[in-house]
Amino acid sequence: MDKSFTERRRRELLVAASLTVAAALVPLFIKNPNVQNIMILTLMFGALSQSWNILSGYCGQISLGHALYFGLGAYTTTLLFTKFGVPPWFGMLAGGAISALIAMALGYPCFRLGGHYFAIATIVIAEIGLLLIQNWEWAGAALGIEMPVRGDSWLKFQFARSKLPYFYFALALACIAWFVTWWLEDSKWGYWWRAVKDNPDAAQSLGVVVFDSKMGAAAVSAFLVAIGGSFYAMYVSYIDPGSVMGFQFSLLMALPAVLGGIGTLWGPLLGAIILIPLTELTRSYIGGSGRGVDLIVYGTLIVVIALARPEGLIGLFSRRKEASR
C-alpha cells in the first residue's frame, strides 16, 4: 500500500520530467513565432493557474483577485528596472517577496471571511490596488510603463526577436509551480490545506492550525503568481494597470485550473494547454470579423467544458486517479 503510493509519486515525477524534456525540444522544431508565443502564454498561464490552485484549489480559499499579485510582480520588476536600473532578476524576487507579504497582510483580516464574502473581498482589494496604481503618477498612472528596449541581454532578460529565452523561462516557471505543488501535496501543508478546504472545524479538532494554513497557502501562491507577473512584464515589455491588474485577469488565471480540474496536480496545466491556444486561435482566426463570433465560439466552449466535465478535464484521463486522490 505504502509502496503503491510512493510508486505513484515517483511516476508523477517521471511523467513531469519527460513532459518537460519533450516541451523543451518543441521550439527547436517549431520556429513560427506565433506558435511559440502561444506556447509561452500557455506555459505562463499554466504556471499562474497552478499557483492560484494552491490557495484556491487545495486550500479552498477562492480568490478572484490574484491579478493584484500578478500586477505587483510586474510593477515591482518594471519600476525597479526603469527607475533604479535593478536587473529584472532581482526585481522578480523582490516582487515575489512583496506579494507574499502583502498576501499575508491581507489574509490577516480576510481569512475570517467565508466563501463568497472572501471571493468578493479579493476582487475588491485587487480593484483598489488597480485604482491606486492608476492614480499613482510616479508609477506611470494610467499611461503605464514601458521597459526600454536596449538590445539583447541576459542580465536584463531582453531579446528582440528570439523567443527561446522567454520560452525556457516560462517552461521553468511552469515546472517550478508544478514541482512546488507536487512537493507540497505530500507534505504537512498539503494535507492541512485539503483538510481546511473540506472541513475547517474537523481540521481544527485534529490539530490543524487553520489560520496558518491559509496564510502559508496565500504566501506561496502570491509569490509564484508575482514571478509570473515579472515574467509578463519582461516578455511584453509594457505594462499598464488595466491589462495586468484587471478583474478579467484574475478570472483568466483561475479558468485553466477550473476547466482542467481544481485542486488537482495536473488540472491547471491541462486546462491551460487546452484553453490558451483556444483563446488565442479563436481571436486570431475569427476575431478579425469584428462581429463577435470569436466570443461566441470561445464562450460556448467554456460552457460546454464546464457542463460536460464539471469535475474538470482531468477526469477524462483517469477516473482511478481521482478516486485515489
Added chain:
Amino acid sequence: MLSVHEVTTAYQGLVAISAVSIEVQKGEIVCVAGANGAGKSTLLKSIAGAERPRSGTVMFDGKRLDGMAQHHITATGIAYVPENRRLFPRLSVRDNLRLGSYLYRGEANREEPLDLVFKLFPRLSERLDQRAETLSGGEQQMLAIGRALMTRPRLLMLDEPSQGIMPKLVDEIFQAVKLIRDSGMTVLIVEQRMAECLEIADRAYILQTGRVLMQGPAAEITGNPDVRKAYLGL
C-alpha cells in the same frame, strides 16, 4: 399495496442491493432489518425515487414508480423519512409542517393531518415557532415524521427513526408508529433496534449484503434462533 420486484440498485457500478423483492400489504407494519451496509437504506431510496434502480420494478397501488421523479412519487402517496431526517433547518417547525402539505396548497383542509401530528407528538405543538435546527434530536425526528404525515401518505417509510434518540423517546416513537398504522396508514420501517421494532411489526424482512435473507411474520422472525443470535444479541 407496494410490490418491489427484483430491484437492483448500484452506486457508481457498485451493487448495493441485487434482485430484492418485497411486498407490503395495506395496513401492515413491515420491518426491514440487517447489518450495516446490507442495503436497507438503499431499498427505501429506490422505492422513494432518491436513487434510480438499475433494474426491477416498483409497483404501488397499480402504478409503476421506478423511473418516476422523486417528487412525483411523494405525490402518489408515499412519504419517506430518510436516515438523516432532512428537515429545513432554518425554517420554523410550523413552516416545516406547512411545507408538508405543499401538495395541497389552495385546499381549505390542507392542514387536516395536523390534528394527528399533534396527537402523536404534542411536544411539536408547543414549539411551532422554533427553528427546526434548534430542536433536540428526538424532537427533530418527531418533526420529520410529522412533516411526512402532512403529505397525507398512504405508505410511510421510516429509515432508522430511533437513531440518536434517548431511550424514553424511542418508545414514544414506536408507539407513535403503531398509532399511525391504526389511523389507516401502512408503514415500512428500517430499524437496527430489531427487538423493539419486531414488537410492533406484522412482518419482517432481513437483508444481508444486498439480498433478502429471510422473511416472514414478525413473531416467527423473533423466534428464529439464528436471528436471535445474530441480530438481537440474545
Added chain:
Amino acid sequence: MTALLETRGVWQRFGGLVANSDVSISVGRGEIVGLIGPNGAGKSTLFNLIAGVLPPTQGSIWFDGEDVTNLPAAERCQRGVGRTFQVVKSFETMTVIDNVIVGALVRNTVMREARRKAHEVLEFTGLAARADVLASDLVPAEKRRLEVARALATEPKLLLLDEVLTGLTPTEAQTGVALVRKVRDTGITVLMVEHVMEIVMPLVDRAIVLDLGKVLVEGKPKEVVRDPKVIKAYLGDRHAVGA
C-alpha cells in the same frame, strides 16, 4: 494524581438558551466515562467546550493539570484531546487514509511516519480495506468509524466519542464496544456519549447524567439506571421495569 480532565463550573449560553449550566465534572486517567442524558441536554455542547470549539461563557476547563480554557482547538488537540463529531465531519474529497493522515501529522512531522501511523490506526479500527476509498463514499456507520480513526491518529490522552456506536446492530455494536475497550487498554481515557443503554452500561466505569444542561446524577452505571430522576427524565418506564 489529578484528574485528566476537569470542568469547573462551566456555563454555555446561546442567546437566551442555557445549554450548560454550572457543569463540574472530572474524568480520571484510564477511565471510560459515559455522558448520557436526554436529547438536547447539552452533551455535545460540553464536548465542544472541552475540545475548544468555543470558549465557555463562564467557568474553566482543566486538562492534564493545566487550565486550557482559552486555548484554541488545534492547541488542545496537540495537548492530547481527541474528539469525534456527532454530525460526522469527514474530509469528503479526501480518501480514508488521507483523512487519517491529517490526524497523524500532529505527532509525526515526517510524512512517511505519518502514513505508517495512519495505516496502523486503520488496521486497529478495522477500516484498512477502505483505505483508498473517498470519504464521501462511506456509509454513515463507516464514517463514524473514520471519525474515531482520525481522532486516534492524533494519539490523544483523552478521547471524546459522541454517539459513534449508533445505528449498529447489536452484534456490530459489540465489536464497537470491544474496540473502545481496546482503545482504553492502550492507555487512552474515554469520555463517551451514547443513547443505547445496552451498549453504554456494560462498557463504562462511571456514568454522568446531564439534564437541562446540569449534572443530574453521577455514579456507577448500575446505580444511575435505577435512579428515579434518571428514569423520569431519560430512560422512561420501560427501562425502569427492565432494570
Added chain:
Amino acid sequence: MTAETIIQSLASGLLMGLLYGLIAVGLALIFGLMDVVNFAHGEFLMLAMYVTFFLFTFFAIDPLLSAPLAAAALFVLGAVVYLVIVRFAMRAKANVGMVQIFATFGLAIVMRGLAQLFFTADYRSVPNSWLGGKTVSVAGIFLPQPQLFGALVAIAAFGGLYLFINRTDFGRALEATREDPGAVALVGIDKNRVFALGWGLGAALVGLAGAIMASFFYIYPDVGASFALIAYVTVALGGFGSVFGAFAGGIIVGLVEATTALVLPPSLKSVGIYAVYLLVVFVRPRGLFGSM
C-alpha cells in the same frame, strides 16, 4: 462645498442606490436560492436594455410601458438559462461554486458575442422617452425623472418580493429549496421547477432594472460590465441570500459612492464603496443582513 451640493449628491446617490439595489436583488435571490453567483448578471441587464431599446425603436413602446415586457422576456431567459446550463453545472461533485461561476462566465461571453453579432457594436440609446431627460426640481435639488421612477419601481419591487417570499406557499417552497434542495422532493416539491422559477424571477427583476436604465443609460454589448461588480459588492455588503440586504446594500452603495466623490477624486469613488464593503465584512463577516 455648499450644503446644496451635499444634499444634491446624497439625493442622486440615493436614487442611484435604489437602482443598484434593484439590479442586485435578482443576483441576491438567485444566490440565496442556490448558492450560485451568476456571472452573466451584467449581461442579463444588457439584454434587458436591448429589449427595451428595440421595443422603443421598432414599436415605439416607451420604456415605461415596456418594463413589464422586458421583465417577462428576462424571466424566460432566466428560466431557460437554469434549465439548459446551470442545472447541469450543479451536477459537479466538488467545487460546484467554481464550476457555476465559470459556466455563467462562459455564458456571459457568449451573450456579449451574440449581442455584437446581432445588434452590432454600436452604442445605442433611447433618445426621447417620456421621462428621459426630464427632471423634477425641488428647492434647487434636481431629481431626474427616470431615476425617480426607477426608485419607485425598486421600492415596489422590493415590497412585492418581500410579500411574495414571506407570504406565499411558493415563497416558502423557495426558502425550503434554498435550505436543502435534496429534501424538497420529500414533500412533493420539484426542485428544478423552483430553481427555474427562481432564476426566472431573479432575471425578471434585472429586466425591470434594465428597462428603467435604458431610458437614461447608453446601451452596447459590454454595458453589463459597468454594473456587474457593483451588483456583486451590493449583494455581499447586504449579506448573501438576503433580499432586504440587497435593498439596504444598494442604498448604502449609492450614498457612499456619492459622498466619496465629494472628498476623493471621482476616479477613486469606487474605492469608497470597496472600503465600506471591507469594513462591513470585517466587522460582520456575513454582511449586514446575511445568514449564510
Added chain:
Amino acid sequence: QTSEVVIGATYPLSGSGAQVGVDAQRAFETAVDIINNDQDFDLPLAKGLGLPGLGGAKIRLVYADTQGDPQKGRAEAERLITQEKVCAILGSYQSAVAVTISQICERYQTPFLSADNSSPSLHRRGLKYYFRASPHDEMFSAGMFDFLDAMKKKGAKADTLALFHEDTIFGTDSANAQTKLATERGYKIVADIKYRANSPSLSAEVQQLKAANADVLLPSSYTTDGILLVKTMAELGYKPNAIVAQAAGFSEKALYDAVGDKLEGAITRGSFSLDLAAKRPMVGKINDLFKAKSGKDLNDNTSRQFMAMIIIADAINRAKSTDGEKIRDALAATEIPGEQTIMPWKRVKFDDMGQNNDADPVLLQYVGGKFVTIFPSQAAVADAIWPMK
C-alpha cells in the same frame, strides 16, 4: 513582382472598443477600394489600378482583434508580420496597445503607421519604424487653446476652465496637455475632474462641474461616458457656457444620436470636417462611399484611418517594394500636399521622430444637427456661436 500587397490592421474588434474597430474596418475598405480601383480623385494612387510602383499590385487587408489589450495587440502584430506577411501595420485606437505593437514592429523592422492614437509620448520613444500622420493630444490641445485665445480676443468670456477627463491613457494624456497649456496661457482651471471610465453614474462628477461653473468645459471622454455626461448634465440642470471637447466620444455619431438635442452649440476639436467638401468636392464623394458601407458619415477617427491607408499605400508604391526598411525610408520621405488629402491638413510630412507636425486640428461646432468648421480661420465656414445655446 508581387501581385498583392498585404497590410495589417490591428483594432479592438470585440470588447468595449469594438464599435470604433468595426468602423475602422469600413474606413480602410473605402480607401483600399479607391486605391485598387480606378477612381477619379486627387488622392495619391486613386487613379489607375493598384500600386503602379509594384506593377499594379493590389492591396489586401488583414484584420486582427486586439481586444484593447497590449499583450494581445503585441501577439497579433507579431502574427501579422510573421505569418500573414504584412508589410506594414495600421492601428490601433488605444494608445496602450500602440505601445506594444510599435515595439514589435520595431523588432521586425516593419513600419507601424499610427492612424488614430493620440498619446504624445508615442513618437518620442526613439523608434525608427513608428509614424503618425495625424496630430497628437498636445497639438490638438494647442489647437483648442488657440481657439480659446481667439475667442477671448473677440471678447468672449473664457477665463476659467473645467477639465473633465476619464482615467485611462487617453483622458490622462489629454488632461496633462491641457493643464500645461492652461498654465502657460494664463487660464484658470477651476475644476479638474478625473473620473473612472464607464462609471455607472456621473452625478457626483457633474455636481462638481456645476458647482465650479467654469466658462468653458473641456471634456475628454469616450462615447459611452460622453452620452452619460450630457444626459446627467441635463438632469442636474447644468448648462455650461461652452463645451470644447477633445473629440473622442464627441465626434461620434452615436453620441449625437443619443443626446444631440442637448448639444446644440457644443464645440469639439477634430482632424476632419465635412465642410471641406465645399472646397474639395472629393471629400463629399469619399464620404458617400464610406457612408454606403457603414451607414455613417466620416468622422474624426474614420477619416484618419482612411488617410492612414492612403499614406501607407503611397509609401509602399514609392518604395516599389514590400521590404520593411524600404517602406520605412519611403514613409520618411513622404510629402503629400494637403489638397491631396481629405483632411484640413497643410501636408503630410514626417519629422525625424515620425510625427507629422503639419496636421492642423480644426474646431467644429455642432449646429443644426451637423458640424460646422469654426476654426482656424482659413478652414472656418462660420463664426463660433458663443456661448452655446
